[in-house]
Amino acid sequence: MQEILQxxxxxxxxxxIYAVIAIGFSMLYNSxxxxxxxxxxxxxxxxxxxxxxxGPFHLPLLPAFIATVCCISIAGLLFERLAxxxxxxxxxxxxxxxxxxxxxxxxxxGMLAWGKDAYSIPPFSTHPPLDIAxxxxxxxxxxxxxxxxxxxxxxxxxxxxxxxxxxMEACAIDKRAAWIVxxxxxxxVMLAFGLSTGLGALSGVIISxxxxxxxDMGTMLGLKGFCAAMLGGLGSLWGSLIGGFLLGxxxxxxxxFVSSGLKDATAFFLLLFILYARPGGIxxxxxxxxx
Amino acid sequence: MRVQILYSFFILMVALAxxxxxxxxxxxVLTFIGINTLLALGLNMLMGYAGQIxxxxxxxxxxxxxxxAILTVHFSWSPWLALPVAIAAAVMVAYIVGVPTLKxxxxxxxxxxxxxxxxxxxxFREWSSVTGGASGFVGIPALSLGxxxxxxxxxxxxLVWGCVLLCIVLCRRIIDSRxxxxxxxxxxxxxxxxxxxxxxxKLKLQVFVLSAGMSALAGFLYAHLVCFISPETxxxxxxxxxxxxxxIGGMASIWGSLLGASLLTxxxxxxxxxxxxxxxxxxxxxxxxxxxxxxxxxxGILDIVERSRRSL
Amino acid sequence: xxxxxxxxxVENVSKAFGGVxxxxxxxxxxxxxxxxxxxxxxxxxxxxxxxxITGIFPADTGDIxxxxxxxxxxxVHELVQCGIARTFQNVELFESMTALENILVGQHxxxxxxxxxxxxxxxxxxxxxxxxxxxxxxxxxxxxxxxxALRKSGDLAFGWQRLxxxxxxxxxxxxxxxxxEPAAGLxxxxxxxxxxxxRKVRDQGITILLVEHDMxxxxxxxxxxxxxxxxxxxxxxxxxxxxxxxxxxxxxxGTSPQK
Numbered sequence: 001m002q003e004i005l006q007x008x009x010x011x012x013x014x015x016x017i018y019a020v021i022a023i024g025f026s027m028l029y030n031s032x033x034x035x036x037x038x039x040x041x042x043x044x045x046x047x048x049x050x051x052x053x054x055g056p057f058h059l060p061l062l063p064a065f066i067a068t069v070c071c072i073s074i075a076g077l078l079f080e081r082l083a084x085x086x087x088x089x090x091x092x093x094x095x096x097x098x099x100x101x102x103x104x105x106x107x108x109x110g111m112l113a114w115g116k117d118a119y120s121i122p123p124f125s126t127h128p129p130l131d132i133a134x135x136x137x138x139x140x141x142x143x144x145x146x147x148x149x150x151x152x153x154x155x156x157x158x159x160x161x162x163x164x165x166x167x168m169e170a171c172a173i174d175k176r177a178a179w180i181v182x183x184x185x186x187x188x189v190m191l192a193f194g195l196s197t198g199l200g201a202l203s204g205v206i207i208s209x210x211x212x213x214x215x216d217m218g219t220m221l222g223l224k225g226f227c228a229a230m231l232g233g234l235g236s237l238w239g240s241l242i243g244g245f246l247l248g249x250x251x252x253x254x255x256x257f258v259s260s261g262l263k264d265a266t267a268f269f270l271l272l273f274i275l276y277a278r279p280g281g282i283x284x285x286x287x288x289x290x291x
Numbered sequence: 292m293r294v295q296i297l298y299s300f301f302i303l304m305v306a307l308a309x310x311x312x313x314x315x316x317x318x319x320v321l322t323f324i325g326i327n328t329l330l331a332l333g334l335n336m337l338m339g340y341a342g343q344i345x346x347x348x349x350x351x352x353x354x355x356x357x358x359x360a361i362l363t364v365h366f367s368w369s370p371w372l373a374l375p376v377a378i379a380a381a382v383m384v385a386y387i388v389g390v391p392t393l394k395x396x397x398x399x400x401x402x403x404x405x406x407x408x409x410x411x412x413x414x415f416r417e418w419s420s421v422t423g424g425a426s427g428f429v430g431i432p433a434l435s436l437g438x439x440x441x442x443x444x445x446x447x448x449x450l451v452w453g454c455v456l457l458c459i460v461l462c463r464r465i466i467d468s469r470x471x472x473x474x475x476x477x478x479x480x481x482x483x484x485x486x487x488x489x490x491x492x493k494l495k496l497q498v499f500v501l502s503a504g505m506s507a508l509a510g511f512l513y514a515h516l517v518c519f520i521s522p523e524t525x526x527x528x529x530x531x532x533x534x535x536x537x538x539i540g541g542m543a544s545i546w547g548s549l550l551g552a553s554l555l556t557x558x559x560x561x562x563x564x565x566x567x568x569x570x571x572x573x574x575x576x577x578x579x580x581x582x583x584x585x586x587x588x589x590x591g592i593l594d595i596v597e598r599s600r601r602s603l
Numbered sequence: 604x605x606x607x608x609x610x611x612x613v614e615n616v617s618k619a620f621g622g623v624x625x626x627x628x629x630x631x632x633x634x635x636x637x638x639x640x641x642x643x644x645x646x647x648x649x650x651x652x653x654x655x656i657t658g659i660f661p662a663d664t665g666d667i668x669x670x671x672x673x674x675x676x677x678x679v680h681e682l683v684q685c686g687i688a689r690t691f692q693n694v695e696l697f698e699s700m701t702a703l704e705n706i707l708v709g710q711h712x713x714x715x716x717x718x719x720x721x722x723x724x725x726x727x728x729x730x731x732x733x734x735x736x737x738x739x740x741x742x743x744x745x746x747x748x749x750x751x752a753l754r755k756s757g758d759l760a761f762g763w764q765r766l767x768x769x770x771x772x773x774x775x776x777x778x779x780x781x782x783x784e785p786a787a788g789l790x791x792x793x794x795x796x797x798x799x800x801x802r803k804v805r806d807q808g809i810t811i812l813l814v815e816h817d818m819x820x821x822x823x824x825x826x827x828x829x830x831x832x833x834x835x836x837x838x839x840x841x842x843x844x845x846x847x848x849x850x851x852x853x854x855x856x857g858t859s860p861q862k
Contacts, residue, residue: 035398086582092397093344094585097538098578100531105574112567219527223409230402261417268406268413275403276391461722468721469707469714469732472700476708479697486657486691488683488712488775497718 005135007256008249013141013210015248016148017203021225022232022240023155024199030172030235031192034084035092037099040222041106042197046072046204047213048110051119061124069201076197080190103219110215118212144206151202152241159237168192172235220264227267231274246270294463298456305452309445318444320560322516325451326509327552331536332458332545333505338534339543340466341498342478343393344401347408348533351503353415353525354381355510360428360520361421370434370515378507384411385503386496393495396481408530415522427521434515441515451512455549458505462545465501474498478543539580541587550589608671610635610810611656611779616665618651625651626834628665633779638801638811640825640842642818644854647831649814650692653781656812657689658682669779683712688777690768692784692814698757702748702767705756706739709774742770746800762793769800779810786817798824822846830854 021043028036049071053064083098084090127139159165170178171188179185203221204213211217224247232243247267254266312318334348358377362368368376392403416425423429434441434450441447465471476484477491485491514520532555540551558576562569584591609632618626626648633639641649655662658679667674674682697705714735720728743749746766751759756767765785772780782801786794798820805811815821821828822842830838830845832854838845845851 035401083578083582087585088582089585091585092401093338093534093538093542094581096344096346096401097535098581100535101574101577101581103574104570105578108568108570108572108574111570223405223527226402227406230399234398259417262413265410265413265417268409271406272392272403272410275395275399275406464724465718465721468724468728469711469716469735470718470721472704472708473711475700475704476697476711479699480695483691483695483697484708485679486683486689486695487709487771488680489708490678490680501718 002134003256004253005133007252009132009135009137009141011249011252012245013138013144013248014251015228015245016144017207017221017244018225018228018247019241019244020148020151020199020203020206021221022228022244023152023237024196024203025226025229026232026235026237026240027199028192028196029229031168032084032189034090034095035099035226036196037096037222038079038103038106039196039200039225040218040220041103041110042072042076042200042218043204043221043225044110044213044215044218045075045106046201047208047211047217048114048119048204048215049201050205050208051114051121051213054121055119065205068205069198072201072204073194073198076193076200077190079197080193084193085186085189103222107215107218110218114215116215118214119208120212121208123209138210140209144210147202147206151199155237164191224264224267227271230271298460301456301459305449305456309448315444318448320556322444322448322451324553324556325448325455326513326516327536327556328455328549329451329458329509329512330506330533331540331548331552332455332462333502333509334533335537335540335542335545335548336462336465336474336505337498337502338537339541339547340471340474340478341495342481343396343495343499344534345404345499345502346401346527346530346534347404347406347411348502348506349525349527349529350408350411351381351385351506352510352513352529352533353411353520353522354384354503355507356514356520356525357415357422357428357510358507359511359514360431363432364428364430365421370432370511371436374508374511377511378504381503381507381510382500385500389496389499393492393499405527405530408527412522412526415525422522425522427519429519431514431518431520433518447516451516454508454512458508459545466545470494470497475543535577539577539587541589541591544587544589547587547589551587554588607635609633610670611812612666612668613652613656614666614668616652616655616662616667618648618655618660618663624834626655626662626831629831629834629836630665631829631836631839633810633812635778635810636805636808637826638805638813638824640821640828641812641814641831642816642821642828642845643831643837646833647854648834649831650783651834652831653689653783653812653814656781657687680712683775683777686776686778687781688772688775688779689781690765690772690783690785692787694761694764694768696756696764696768696771698755700756701753702743702756702759703736703739703752705767705771706742706774707735709771710735710738710776712775739774742774745773745803746770762789765789765793765797766800769797769804773804773809777809779812780804782811782813782815784814784816786815786820794820 021039024039025035028034046068049068050064053059053067054061059067079102083102087094087098123140124143125139129136129138159169167183168188168191170183171185175185228243228247229240231247232239232241247270250270251263251266255263308321330352334345337343337345355377358380359370359373362373362376363370388407392400392407395403415422439446441450473484473489473494476489477494481491536551536555537548539554541547558573562572565572611633613629613631616626616629629652641652643649654660656667658674658677661675669685669687697708714731716728716731740749740752743752746769748763748767756764759767769785786797789797794817801811801824813821813825825842828840828842828845829836830851837850837854838848
């Protein structure tokens with residue numbers, strides 16, 4: 001029992017991170033019909049920028065956090081402007097290769113800027129781990145969960161209550177119709193890119209204390225975040241959230257009860273299973289409202 | 292008739308290359324180009340002609356390589372006996388995976404094949420008692436056929452490019468037939484293809500299986516060339532590189548596959564000069580080519596030539 | 604003409620999408636060698652009916668019999684093999700292929716060369732290929748596009764694309780041909796030529812089911828008319844009787860049935 005709880009805790013911690021990455025994927029897919037294979041690299045950039053801001057630059061936690069997310073969002077905007085909007089024939093296959101090229105490029109940048117070493121930063125707070133029924137929950141895990149829940153609340157508020165959020169939703173549902181009623185859809189796409197990469201950076205920041213951050217950490221995280229998004233239903237924010245947690249928990253249980261070697265395989269088995277059994281995901285984005 | 296001339300020219304070039312180039316490094320690079328051409332050719336049948344994307348094709352490449360490695364080392368089979376088994380293994384896996392996966396389309400198909408590729412790669416890495424695990428599989432025997440040893444680089448070059456020629460002929464014949472027309476029809480419009488009586492599901496599966504078989508052949512040639520394989524070679528990155536070869540060279544173009552494979556093999560070699568900047572430059576080149584020549588180099592360059600001729 | 608057995612029997616067919624009843628309890632029969640016009644206001648269920656007959660999705664209830672046997676469990680391409688061909692409302696040619704190749708693909712159902720055949724090019728394969736090309740040229744001649752055989756179908760004028768799609772459907776050697784708004788986007792002269800062609804096709808013994816908004820064309824060439832409105836069949840009969848039918852008038856002029 002205690003063991004299961006321990007796995008569960010580590011599962012929801014990872015799950016929260018997958019969820020943030022998945023939401024980034026889903027949001028972008030919604031507004032642009034694009035799957036950004038470079039998304040994981042923005043997570044990596046977020047984590048490493050955070051390392052630099054809080055390490056060599058000696059910024060306090062919160063300013064470092066905000067500066068990181070802003071920097072990466074701007075990088076995301078640049079990426080959209082330079083590499084995506086310039087594409088003349090935006091077919092899926094072309095976009096896949098461009099984003100894959102971007103992913104290699106960004107990984108190269110990461111390696112140039114930070115070298116091949118792995119870094120980590122101290123946890124956000126130095127509380128001792130909580131002891132719940134014999135299982136330990138790290139303070140950082142609580143931080144992660146807290147930040148993720150806060151972020152989801154903010155996003156929910158943004159899409160439901162603000163005009164910009166509604167305009168984005170309108171763009172996601174029908175770009176042409178949104179354009180006809182005067183919504184600047186190009187701006188919305190840019191905004192979606194900024195938000196999506198910002199979310200990537202956010203997930204990079206919150207895991208930087210609990211993982212070794214290096215230039216090659218992004219690919220696997222990106223792919224798993226992608227699996228989580230598929231699991232929940234590509235394009236559905238709530239689905240991505242649920243998919244992320246589900247993936248995290250199942251992965252942790254898989255490691256605990258089957259074999260740690262299969263940790264990475266769990267995500268892909270789940271991906272195949274969901275594709276074959278219910279391609280729309282658990283919360284089918286095809287039927288349910290997108291946000 | 293033109294085709295015969297092209298083939299003769301092709302054979303002549305390979306023969307000349309093998310005869311005059313004695314530098315081991317150049318021969319090796321040329322051989323790798325041949326192996327990559329096989330990969331690109333197989334995937335081009337699937338992507339360029341049938342219009343189905345696969346982001347997990349390195350798995351079949353790996354299955355070919357690992358199957359022959361296991362059979363020749365653990366079971367001491369002759370490589371020539373292992374070859375058909377290796378291809379059959381890839382074909383069988385492709386069939387089993389293809390039936391459910393090819394029902395998907397677009398991004399979903401991409402993701403399904405990606406997931407499959409990752410799982411196979413994890414199997415290569417984790418099933419260490421059979422595959423040697425992450426550290427790789429050593430001691431794969433070199434090829435020989437009676438008195439002819441393929442451990443000489445010249446002979447291996449001939450062998451690989453012989454296979455390439457064979458596959459080119461095979462693909463061309465398929466494309467110029469009822470099957471090939473149906474494939475292109477699926478690419479242009481799956482709904483309309485079904486409406487003229489094409490069994491789209493069956494045909495997509497056949498091409499998927501064909502391209503898996505060709506990838507396995509490439510894997511076999513690779514394994515016996517370098518005599519050492521590790522899961523890294525058959526990872527997601529390789530799958531992506533295969534897709535890139537097809538797209539950069541030009542979809543639905545056989546000679547484009549050859550071009551794409553050559554470029555993508557040579558590029559990293561050239562980029563060694565950039566040492567640390569290698570990845571950055573590689574990524575940049577991919578993006579730039581796709582942004583400005585989305586139909587691939589063959590088509591893209593032809594378009595540019597045509598445009599400049601028109602403006603003259 | 605009606606003495607034969609019906610070629611196609613649609614029997615109490617219903618189909619719903621979510622809460623929308625696209626077709627409810629529709630029945631009619633098509634007799635060999637006739638042209639039947641299927642008309643009705645937008646959203647009447649005409650295209651749904653086409654999709655049911657060609658096997659794109661199955662009916663919820665009811666049955667469709669083609670040459671006496673049920674088609675409910677057949678896939679689209681199997682039905683083409685049985686002899687049902689169609690054209691699409693928005694022309695769906697294989698645009699990167701030439702006109703000739705489009706018709707060659709159209710013959711897919713009645714040729715049989717597979718993977719092995721194409722690799723080894725057996726004599727029978729070459730024979731089959733030659734025959735297919737000959738038929739393709741005959742069909743191109745039939746629609747008057749023989750000179751344009753080697754042009755990319757995507758580059759042809761729109762009216763020609765419609766004709767090419769018709770020829771492609773004929774290439775499968777159908778018994779039943781379903782035409783989905785073949786005259787949409789054509790000018791008057793082209794529409795008249797199309798009408799002549801459709802008659803010629805009928806005279807070859809091919810049964811035709813025609814959805815068309817151009818009433819003068821439909822009334823002129825059809826032997827019988829079926830009228831759908833809001834998923835129900837509201838009238839059936841000769842063109843003349845339909846033109847005088849009150850229910851049809853109401854459906855088209857929009858007066859509600861209660862008044």
